[in-house]
Amino acid sequence: MTTELDSIIDEPFSSALSERYLVYALSTITARSLPDVRDGLKPVHRRLLWAMRLLKLDPAGAYKKSARVVGDVIGKYHPHGDQSVYDAMVRLAQDFSLRYPLVEGQGNFGNIDGDNAAAYRYTEARLTKTAMRLMAGLDEGTVAFRPTYNGEEEEPEVFPGLFPNLLANGAAGIAVGMATSIPPHNVGELCDATVHLIDNRRADDGELMQFVKGPDFPTGGLLVDDEAIIAKAYVTGRGSFRIRSRIEQVKEKGGAWHLVVSEIPYGVSKGKLIEQIAGLIADKKLPILADVRDESAEDIRIVLEPKSRTVDPDLLLESLFKLTDLESRFALNLNVLEDGRTPGVMSLKEALLSWIDFQIDVLVNRSNHRINKIDARLELVEGFIIAFLNLDRVIEIIRTEDEPKAVMMAEFKISDRQAEAILNMRLRSLRKLEEMALNEERDALIKEKEGLEQLVASPARQKTRLKKDLAALAKEYADDKRRTGHEVAEVAKDLDWTAMIEKEPITVILSKKGWIRGMKGHVDLAGVADMKFREGDEADIHFHAYTTDRIVIMAANGRVFTIGGDKLPGGRGFGEPVRLMIDLDGEVEIVAAMPVAAETKLLVAADDGRGFLTSGEAVLAETRKGKQLMNLRKGAKVQLLKPVADDADAIAVVGENRKLLVFMAEEMPVLARGAGVQLQRYRDGGLSDAMAFKLEEGISWAMGGGNRNRTESDMRPWKVARGAAGRMAPTGFPQNNRFVPPVVKSDDD
Template sequence: MATDLTDPPDPFDAIVDAPFDSALSERYLVYALSTITARSLPDVRDGLKPVHRRLLWAMRLLRLDPASGYKKCARVVGDVIGKYHPHGDQSVYDAMVRLAQTFALRYPLVDGQGNFGNIDGDNAAAYRYTEARLTQVAIDLMAGLDEDAVEFRPTYNGEEQEPELFPGLFPNLLANGASGIAVGMATSIPPHNAAELIDAAIMLIDRPEADDAAVLAHVQGPDFPTGGIVVDPPTAIAEAYATGRGGFRVRALWRIEREKGGGWSAVIDQIPYGVQKGKLIEQIAALINDRKFPILADVRDESDADIRIVLEPRSRTVDAQTLMDGLFRLTDLETRVPLNLNVLDHTRTPRVMSLREALKAWVDHQFVVLRRRSEHRLGKIADRIELLNGYIVAYLNLDRVIAIIRAEDEPKPVLIAEFALTDRQAEAILNMRLRSLRKLEEMELRRERDALSKEQAELQALLGSEARQRTRLKRDLGKLRDRYGPETALGARRTLIEEAAPARDIPLEAMIEREPITVIASQRGWIRAMKGHVDLAATDAAKFREGDGPRFAFHAHTTDKIILAVAGGRFYTIGADKLPGARGFGEPLGTMVDLEGDGGIVTLMKAPPPDRRLLVAASDGRGFVVRVGDVIAETRKGRQVVNPRTGATLRLVRPIAEDDDYIAAIGDNRKLVVFPLSEVAELSRGQGVQLQRYRDGGLADARSFRMADGLSWTMGGEQGRTRTEADMSPWRAARGAAGRMPPTGFPRDNRFG
């Protein structure tokens, strides 16, 4: 026996020599298109992705309609992955679970029985434990599948047929929304109210050329299954819908619940869409535990079937709106739901549509479905009328028909020849059972034929008239609206549309518990904060390191900012709540800010309000006015505000009272000059202008004052008396003058005190 010794073909002979970039791009393009069209983006006509469409189709074939019993989800998932969707069972089950979650879908397509997860973020039970069936919404979405309303295609293995899309009259894309990430593109469509969409669709049937504003006259905005409040202004909502891109700010719905004795709590009844309640509670609890939001004392989850989150303020004097604004900023009680209306159009091409375009594409699809269903029905009517005509002939000639059947070996051609019947008519007569002969009553047959003929004429008129098609579609949509109208439990709007300003900036008092403190800093730069406002004279007796002593002491609150300025002209800002306690010697300022190379400390003070002004001056007599807001810098490196000239250093930083109008400057040479505050430039940083001119020495001190009140200075001594010179006109000069000797009794250290 001869043996075939031919070697099998070498697989490497099939290798194609091609540039790597072109080969990679071709294959990646195939993958990208597959992901876009067959996985991630929904079809604008039925709003479904293939996995959802196949799930519902498999459930329909299992006869899981709302009136039937439930079947195990494992059975459904098995049918889907075995016949239609060759992917992982877990991914298919996850998609099925989402279709059943009332907090995820505005109009659920699957009626689940068992644990399908919850809004806390808990997962559903395994598919061997849960059961499901279709909802009425899914039935409406698939209505017409048996009437040739859409095209069918072979499944992946060619053994079954599946619909390319669903024909149903329910506006699923916009009513339930969709989200997905493809290759190079994504989609995010929030859910809407079905009744509003149907009203807008009816308007588009009458006015196909209507603009976006006409559609928004019916569609208020998103309608989330979890409720909440959309707080965007109408212009922002209109812009998002007109372009198909944008987003919506969604806040939790809350109310104040009064208690006996004047106390109150904030109760949250609805949370934003897509937020897991469990994680939201954790966020709020973390703020309390970390003391990042002191005006909130406690959070309790008292939810059962309905959401109820109770927020307890620190005291009854807390402003409720401030409390909620802080939580809107710090937690997911306010979120942004994106809008990216990227869908597959009727040619399976991905593109971003406006709300009007998406709704118009769905309406156009419904006209196609209406015509296809009408044509299918016409075919069925024609077939039935043909059979009825044959039955009438058989009834009128019943004896002869029976005789032919009894006598002839091949009765069909004889019947066709004698009574002018068609092949189908003859076959139908021959296939009738004897018991059916008694039903062949001429009047009943003619009545059915007449009714079908009338319906046939109406359908032919419908197909021949666009006006009739519009009327018919509006009538069908009207019936659907009755099922999902605002007066029904399922159709009632859940999300409020109320414009609101962005959440206010959180006051510092809300973030830090306001407590009085006394700030003490030593000559060597050690700082600490004593609780309460102690007598500043007693701070000199505080403990300091050997060789160190007191330098700065002032009263403040934990909500204040502390300004530190150094000789190099750099300013630092330290939160008073971050200062070390008074136990021990405190901590060096260098551990809080970077002081390297900036020279000694010039001033340490409580920061005035940001709109107040400061007088800053260097040792060479140059200075300027700066706003407090321009020197605040809450970073370790601070902010360079004054740029002293070579050899000079920052000498002083003094607050300027609101009604001050003059500046007094005195030099080391004990010369005093007074000039208008208006002559000094206001800068955010720099060297400034010459305040006083010197032949030797430099600036000793400067301050602002009100000329009408005169110039005051501290006399010193235990009593701390002050002296005021009412008439300062002898020292009045232009800015930059040398000045003259100060009034009698001015301190010898040339300081105003």
């Protein structure tokens, strides 16, 4: 007796897994995800169109429920989920998805806003003329048929029609380990390029670009890459295209203006695009844009209102292209199945040559099929003519012989098929006029056969015939002009946010407990200490800035954070906790805060005496998490972050032991991030303060808390190499061991 254990196969798990996964991968690649280079269709699309053809859903006929089509497809040809089949059918009917739709839908088949189609029980469909052209010749022996998955029906392996569907409608799919992404193109351009290749198979891809100007998307838009980038993508079969919306500036009375979007990039949902733009306005991420309105009817019309008439239109457009899907990219990955079996990435030339070769095969197969039909018909016509020439004898044989077929075959030397046809003739056919028609038909068939035999035997005639058919195809689609324009434009640059913000003076106040506010105007800093703060809190750091500045906050743990001056809470009340704006733990001390530009020079140092020079570009961090600027030793913390004047050439460092050290700034490394180098050596304590200054001017500090300053211009006693211990500070140096920081003036001060 057989048990379950007898059916267990003992083999390594890795080999079993790899073998089964390979079967799945091959099935996904060849039978689901990649299109065939010959007709540009995946199996599900081919089966959908085939099922609709059998249901006689031609363009002149009536619509049928989509549910009927889907039922036939999954029941006879495609054993997969009904929703996936219906989704494929919906896409074939969407004029914003396909350049030349293959299905004509009635009902809700979705829209460019991103709304989904109605369920298949509510919609109806039939084929388009393009689909019928794609399937033309299926009954003429042009392509092979194969059994369906259950062996009960047959389906074509590929569609033979003269329509470059792969490139005309494009394709997209993800297989196992590979994918495909092919944009749609203009049929007229493809026909011209194909004719050129028929005459000159050695033509390079650059010559083809004289005919194919790039993708031609159903939603229009503008192709903004230069010709070299486009040509390279078509030569390699891989690349990407930048597509921009078509936008017009409309001027109003009084100097006001607005923008009107009439075309959007392919694959972008209009509804999501408007939500995206509205989100920028709501979040104040694009302050120069005031409003967005959707005034679309059948055509797209999106109105964009600027904040004021003084807004630079080019800046607004660049900002929109950078921040929204008004500019998008479409990837080109011309990965297709060659002969329905082998996947590979082709260039534009290779794809067109494969299609040309296939169409030549279709032409030869159709001609041979027609020749066989003519031979079969000629055989019957010859028999009928013999019967008319011997009509009396034929009638006599039929009336007197028990086996008239055999007698006629023997007497007139005709075939069984001819004799059977004669016996099946109707009496009304036995008239002189019919005999004349048979003679004319025979002559016409013989002439047609001779022409077809010449066509089959001559590659030159085949090329001429294909070019003639392509010219007729191009003429049929001549009225459907190119929709996607071409205007070379540079990639949108990183935005200058300060240009979008109204520049206003503010006074930034950061309290010891971490509450921050930005008061309007440049108030007297001497009076900040007298302002109102929360109970137990007081002023800590305060400075003048502008709403266009970026405020850098230095934490004791070595991290730096950036807050836009326009993002600071107003001066009313106590402000807001700065830790709500940045991800900084409550126990970490804030060491410094100041406005910083990308070109600003900075000095950063830790309390263990290590430090380095850096730039504003290195400290600016636009995310809430900030970034690590200084790597600290265990137990150390950042002591200071100070600006460095452009003409500063020396560094002064003072320790908690009141020893002062001066060395040249060129001894300091300039780092974007790091631990730095030892500025001063200590036996006890650590670094108290440091600053950069101009050596020939010396250093100055206030005396006795008054308005008088003291300047130590001769720094030679304290000037040694970096890393020394130094010597006691000059007489009268501040007891708090702090330098007076240099003032770095902006252009506006």
